[in-house]
Amino acid sequence: MRRDSIEKVLLIGLTAVAAAGTMHCHSLAFPPGDLINPLGVGALLAGAAWYYRRSGADTFVLCLTALLHVTLYTACYSVLMYAVGAVGRPFVDDWLVASDRFFGVHVPSIKAWADGHPDVRTGLQWAYNSLLWQTPLLIIVLGFSGDRLRLEGFVRAFMLSTLACVVIFALWPAQGPFAAFGYSPNATQARYLEHLQGLRDGTRTVISWRGAEGLITFPSFHTCWAILLAWGSRRQRWLCVPVAILNGAVILSTLTTGWHYFTDVLGGIAAAGLAIGVSAAWVRSNENAAVGIGHEAAPERWLSGGPLLEHSTGA
Known part of the structure; x- marks a missing residue:
């Protein structure tokens, strides 16, 4: 198994352990039957990756391995997110409203403008849902x-x-601007509020990846996710520009849909920058482990989209 896969399996395992521990602390339950789908899909992907690796289809194996990691991780993470929703620290919406006011941004006005332009609203809603x-x-x-x-x-x-x-x-939960400003949430937002409040008041005690909603409004993971997609496509010349434009629309849609404060967006940008920076340091560490500290590593080229770095430790 490659070092990258070992590290990702460890991250998945740590996420699962954190989810189980948080569930135990808050007396939450997980239906054992809901393990079948992610484990079954994971087994199929792992088996296919093993088969095609033996066949020498390396590029297909790359796809299968990445899909395997994402599938298992998101299942574990969804449970962790819901478990953390039960922690119950005070909402910070008042602070987020004040922060938006400092930046001169009023989300209800942005949403009202979008509602007055149905074609724009529909297009941005489509962009918002495009991440999947x-x-x-x-x-x-x-x-x-x-x-x-x-x-x-x-x-x-x-x-x-x-x-x-x-x-x-976990530290600074928020409900979202539709709760703070009192405008009517859409069906998905209402379901999100129901799930979050149920976790906090103890009426929702069974959690699963099945039917999960995104509970995190601060920071905006849609913003973070959009940046990561644009960053990940930077070397694909035919793809990078349309992906950047689409994900710029995703970031804008976080406000026009009324899902997020402007400060949430800033938090998502910071989270993306942190993740990219840590990943660059991770690459540096892996390269140094492979070729020795004396051999120059170049995470800067990786960050900026430079050529794929390949080193051989053989003769």
């Missing part, structure tokens, strides 16, 4: 182009940024 298909598309493109370094870096940064977001969520 953008992610496997990027994995497939990077995998089949043989861009191992950037594919592994994207998945690693995705994991690290979500963990940063859940730590912030």
